[in-house]
Amino acid sequence: MDLSGLELSASAQRWTNVVLLWLGLGILAGLLARFVLPGRHPSSAAGTLLVGILGSTVGLLVLSLLRGDPAFNPISPLGIFAAAAGAAVVLTAYRLFLMWRVAVLEEDDPD
Numbered sequence: 014m015d016l017s018g019l020e021l022s023a024s025a026q027r028w029t030n031v032v033l034l035w036l037g038l039g040i041l042a043g044l045l046a047r048f049v050l051p052g053r054h055p056s057s058a059a060g061t062l063l064v065g066i067l068g069s070t071v072g073l074l075v076l077s078l079l080r081g082d083p084a085f086n087p088i089s090p091l092g093i094f095a096a097a098a099g100a101a102v103v104l105t106a107y108r109l110f111l112m113w114r115v116a117v118l119e120e121d122d123p124d
Contacts, residue, residue, distance in 0.1 A: 038087060038096050039066030045093075046100035050108075064107065065100050072099020 021029065043065020072095040073087050086092065 034088070035066060035069065036062075038069050038093070039100075041065070041093065042069040042072070042096035042100040043104075045097035046104045049097070049101050050104055064104050065096075068098075068100025068103040069096035070099070071103060072096045075099065 040062055043061040043063075046064065046068060047061060069087075073092060076092070076095040087096065
């Protein structure tokens with residue numbers, strides 16, 4: 014199968030780059046959050062990726078709102094720190110939700 018003639022438009026290339034950037038940043042942020050918050054992790058590798066992507070979105074959104082500059086480059090030390098901090102917040106919220114859920118289920122258990 015010859016794919017040498019396959020080319021993406023400029024817009025498709027830009028969106029492909031953005032998606033790959035967010036995936037890479039999400040993986041890095043998720044791994045950093047797991048490193049910063051030691052202990053038993055209730056999620057798999059896919060969960061780490063999801064926490065990382067959600068956390069990097071939250072962290073970078075907060076950073077862009079605080080800076081007042083929505084078009085900054087997230088690939089910087091400050092951007093990576095904000096993404097990891099956002100992932101740590103999302104991971105902590107997820108852990109608290111799981112603890113609350115277990116407590117509610119145990120409370121409802123008639124045994």
